[in-house]
Amino acid sequence: MKHYLSVNDIESLPQWVDEAIKLxxxxxxxxxxxxxxxxxxxxxxxxxxxxxxxxxxxMYLGMEVMVMNFGNEGWALEYGDGTVMDQGTSEHIKEAAQVVSQYCDIVAIRAFAGLQDKAKDESEEVINGFAKYASIPVVNMESSVGHPLQALADAITLEENKLDKKPKVVLSWAPHPKALPHAVANSFVEMMKLQDAEFVITHPEGYELNPAITEGCTIEHDQDKALEDADFVYVKNWSNYTYYGQVLNKDTNWTMTEKKLGKAKFMHCLPVRRNMVVEDAVLDGNQSLVVEQSKNRIFSAQIVLKKILENLK
Amino acid sequence: MKHYLSVNDIESLPQWVDEAIKLxxxxxxxxxxxxxxxxxxxxxxxxxxxxxxxxxxxMYLGMEVMVMNFGNEGWALEYGDGTVMDQGTSEHIKEAAQVVSQYCDIVAIRAFAGLQDKAKDESEEVINGFAKYASIPVVNMESSVGHPLQALADAITLEENKLDKKPKVVLSWAPHPKALPHAVANSFVEMMKLQDAEFVITHPEGYELNPAITEGCTIEHDQDKALEDADFVYVKNWSNYTYYGQVLNKDTNWTMTEKKLGKAKFMHCLPVRRNMVVEDAVLDGNQSLVVEQSKNRIFSAQIVLKKILENLK
Amino acid sequence: MKHYLSVNDIESLPQWVDEAIKLxxxxxxxxxxxxxxxxxxxxxxxxxxxxxxxxxxxMYLGMEVMVMNFGNEGWALEYGDGTVMDQGTSEHIKEAAQVVSQYCDIVAIRAFAGLQDKAKDESEEVINGFAKYASIPVVNMESSVGHPLQALADAITLEENKLDKKPKVVLSWAPHPKALPHAVANSFVEMMKLQDAEFVITHPEGYELNPAITEGCTIEHDQDKALEDADFVYVKNWSNYTYYGQVLNKDTNWTMTEKKLGKAKFMHCLPVRRNMVVEDAVLDGNQSLVVEQSKNRIFSAQIVLKKILENLK
Known part of the structure; x- marks a missing residue:
């Protein structure tokens, strides 16, 4: 692995999860x-x-850390090839990526989907631009279409909490007032495809994720049916993918409740809208794994950085 | 002490001041x-x-530090119980506080009074929310109603500069163009109540601080009389407490001058409006302790962190 | 050297460049x-x-670093002497500089020219204010009229890449859509005056830099003539100095091209507007030194900090 851009850069999910738990x-x-x-x-x-x-x-790995809010502390970046830069952008990704590579050994980047232009979002110009022009490893801290550090943390959390060798895991769409990206859901699906589990995705009709990502996955539009005998329920909103970035459904019948959850463990990447995505009783109850998931974000990042550092040597 | 939320969390003021001076x-x-x-x-x-x-x-204590501007780098927090989060807030304090607790050993928080709603400010929803839901110690870096790190630094400065065993200390209100919180004045008063000193508060009539805080203190509306034979004069503006958050008085007769100060030492927490709160001659003269007060902010923070770290062991 | 405010604070340019290359x-x-x-x-x-x-x-020198965006994280500073601070500014440079001096051993400051008021910009109120009132060394990270860390990095880059003992170096103005400060050009000129080189400045008529800075330098308005047999071409836009801060010329005939560059090495401080200041072919070609210049920013800063630290002992 040079970069950690997506779940597919994980060389062996069970091995990495095992190492992360040891870390x-x-x-x-x-x-x-x-x-x-x-x-x-x-x-x-x-x-x-x-x-x-x-x-x-x-810090756990003894590294120095430099944090920068590129949006308001740096310069507006240009991504186009051959652009005459006489407008709002001040610096080209080619220079920015090469320059940052002079000052550190690894660069990690967060750049969300704009949700205005599907093709532009899927081109991942920010993170792919850095990956293309940087001379150092690039880590995805949530890009337009993926959040692989979250998915790896989720895999750690599943491993720590599963009782069955092959648990049933349900990804259940939830309503939300604002348009949210697909990144978390996408990476969760990609990660689940690497797991030995019974995996079901449930969402209202018309709320399909990118079919290239969910290919081969069971999709069940009846939420109750999907949730039957679930061991883990991962709840997440995403905006419409077909009518890209639109909020066409805020149906609170999809809100996760204690009753729907049954005996399953509840998962969410956070931040979460209480009583919209999930009711208080679930988050405040003892089947919720959300705080544990957030703790495991440390160890998903640490295993990724460790793998990269070992490669640098 | 678990948290350091107010001056009243100081176990022994003289002992802490003494230790801070040794640090x-x-x-x-x-x-x-x-x-x-x-x-x-x-x-x-x-x-x-x-x-x-x-x-x-x-840093002096060998700790790692992570600094975050929650307002524009994090998510808008919800504090209400049972709220349906379908509006502007993205994350509940319950999750935020628990999550931050996974990533560090101590969390320090600054959240000023909004000065719009007295009851809301006095409920201290931000710092009390963290103290309630975090699993780690919380330090107040100025909340709606208190600034106990400043008050402790002021106690150190008083100790280092007093000539009498029982000095006369005056807290004198000053005019200011903008509405300022009561936090610094409140904590200074609370700290003075723990001191062996003659303590007088002077301000225009109608500019009373929260009577629950000033209970038992001498209040003198005649500034000249209050200042007689003072050893230390602590000058500070605060907005009206009764007509909450309003600026009803900008009377520059209350501005501190060399003449009024007499032989007393001048104190202020900074930042200070020159020639409004206090005239240049005072700040530029050698009776001003303001820079020393700012230096002692290091040691008030250090003694608090030291006490907390010793408790963590 | 106490402060590093301008190129003229360099005690010996060849020696510092030599030491930086060893670092x-x-x-x-x-x-x-x-x-x-x-x-x-x-x-x-x-x-x-x-x-x-x-x-x-x-970090290379083992220092602790505190980074602060003063503009939006701190308080609006007042620079005037004797001002009655009843308007927008909350803290005077006198206090700010003294206070910051309590918390660190060196302070480095970036404060650009506003380009509205030449006299105000040339008074350098921010960096000179800190230099005047701070009790610790001050480093210029680009002020209104100078960028001496950049110029020192450029001197390192020249030294590493020169083939002749006395190379020909051309500073060539370029068009730009926005009004830019003169700081980089000024410090480059000041640095070149300390070099053993043939130095020529070329720009459209009327685009003269501050004559006090370019005094003694060759100025050639015919760009082609200036570029003849150049070993290094440093390209940079600056706004008009006479009609202060105005953009009177965006003539893309001044854009640097492969053809104009000939066999010379290309230099620019970055960020750079592609196909406005310089065409893609130059930046993407192997005569460009811009990434190397950016790397040398580390070592110009490091030699400056090293000199200051040695002085502190």
Whole structure:
């Protein structure tokens, strides 16, 4: 692995999850590995968990961390080839990526989908631009179409909490007042495809994710049926993919409730809208894994950085 | 002490002040205490002194520091119980506080009074929300109604500069063009109540602070009379408390002058409006302690963090 | 040297360049020098290279780094003497500079020209205010009229790439859609005056820089003639100096092209507007030194910080 851009860059999911769980028990055991190595975290969008957990992961590995809000602290970037830059953009991704590569050993980037233009979002110009022009490894801290650090944290959480060798895991769409990207759902689906599990996706008709990603997955539009005998229910809103970025459905019949959840464990990547995505009783109950998921963000980042650092040597 | 939320969390003011003065002489003497410990500084408002001095204090103790401007880097927080989150807030304090607790050992928070709604400000929803839901110690870096790190720094400064065992200390209101919170004045009053001193508060009639805080204190509306034979004069503006958050008085007769100050030492928490709160001659003269007060912000933070770290062991 | 405010604070350019090139080969060799020393980077304007390279330089020296966006994280500063501060400014430079001096050992500042008022810009109120009132060394990370860390990086780049003992270096103005400051050009000129080189400045008539800075330099308005037999071409836009801060010329005949460049090496401080300041072919070709220049920003900062730290002992 050079870059960690998507779940598909994980060389062996079970092995990485196993190593991450070992890191969690003794997080400073590789503190020398990152000595004299610097990671730069570039944020084009807001962040709480990713910002703090990735810093923490780097600290556990003894790395130096530089954090930058590229959007308002740096320069507006140009991504087009051959553009005459006489408008609003001040610096080309070609220079920006090469320059950042001079100052650190790994660069991690967050750049959300704009949800205005599907083709543009799917071209992943920010993270792919960095991956193309940087001379150092690039880590995805949530891009337009994927959030692979979250999916890896989710895999760790599933492993730690599963009782069956082959649990039933349901990804259940939830209503939300605002248009949200597909990144978390996409990476969760991609990760589940690498798992030995019974995996079902449930959402209202017309709320299909990118079919290239869900290919081969069971999709069940009847939420109750999908949830039957579930061991884990991962709840997440995403905006419409066909009518790209639109909010066509806010049906609170899809809100996750204690009753619907049954005996399953509840998962969500956070931040979560209470009583819209999921009712209070679920989050405040003891079947919720959301805080544990957020803790595992440290160890998904740490295993990724560890793998990259070992490669750098 | 678990949290440091107010002056009343100080177990023994004279002892802490004494220890802080010893830290100041050799600030790296407990550099091992914070090894592998992380503090996260969350700012919901601007800061200069608090931001830098708290970082410096943590560095002296060998801690890792993560700084975050929650307001524009994180998510809009919801504080209400049972709210259906279908409006502007994206994350509930319950999740935010628990999540931050996974990534650090201590969290320090700045969240000013909004000065629109007294009851809301006095409920201290931000810092109390963190204190309620976080699983780690919370430090107040100025909340709606208190600024206990400043008050502790002021106690250190008083101790270092007093000539009498029982000095006369006057808190004198000053005019200001904008509506300012009561936090600094409140915590100064609370701290003075723990001191062996003659303490007088002077302000225009109608500018009373919260009577629950000033209970038992001498209040003198005649500024000249209040200032007679003062050893220390602490000048500070606050907006009206009764007509909550309003600026009803900008009377520059209350501006502190060299003449009024007499032989007293001048104190202010900074930032200070020159020639409005206090005339240039005072700040530029050698009776001003304001820079020393700002230096002591390091050591008030350091003693608080040291006490918390010792408790964590 | 106490402060590093301009190129003229360099004690010996050849010696510093030589030392910087040695640092580049083994950047951690003075890692103990900055132990228990803190640098505070204060940004009043955006930054990418300066922000990251100065942090990196400080890390190489084992320093602690505190980064602050003064503009939106701190308080609006007042610079006037005797001002009655009843308007928009909250804190005077006198207090701010003294206070920051309590929390760190070196302060570095970026504060661009406003380009509205020549006299105000040339008074350098921000950086000179800090230099006047701070009790610690001040480093210029680009002020209104100079960018001496960039110029020193450029001197390192010239030294590493020159084939002749006395190369021909041309500073060539370029068109740009927005009004840019003169700082980079000014410091480059000042640095070139300390070099053993044939130095020519070329720009459209009427685009003269401050004559006090270019005094003694060859100015040639015919760009082709200026570029003849050049070894290095440093391209840079600046706004009009006479009609201060105005954009009177966007003539793309001045854009640097492969053809114009001939066999010379291309230099620019970045960020650069592609196909406006310089065509793609130059930046993507192997005569471009821009990425190397950006790397050398680390070592110009590191040599400056090293000199200051040695002085502090």
């Amino acid at each position: 969690k028990k003794d997080p400073y055991q590789f503190e020398d590995l990152g000595k004299h190595k610097t990671i730069c975290l570039l944020f084009f969008n807001n962040s709480l968990r990713t910002r703090l957990s990735t810093q923490k992961a780097a | 100041k002489k050799d600030p790296y003497q407990f550099e091992d205490l914070g090894k592998h410990k992380t503090i996260c500084l969350l700012f919901f408002n601007n800061s200069l002194r608090t931001r830098l001095s708290t970082q410096k204090a943590a | 580049k080969k083994d950047p951690y060799q003075f890692e103990d020098l900055g132990k228990h020393k803190t640098i505070c980077l204060l940004f009043f304007n955006n930054s990418l290279r300066t922000r990251l390279s100065t942090q990196k330089a400080a």
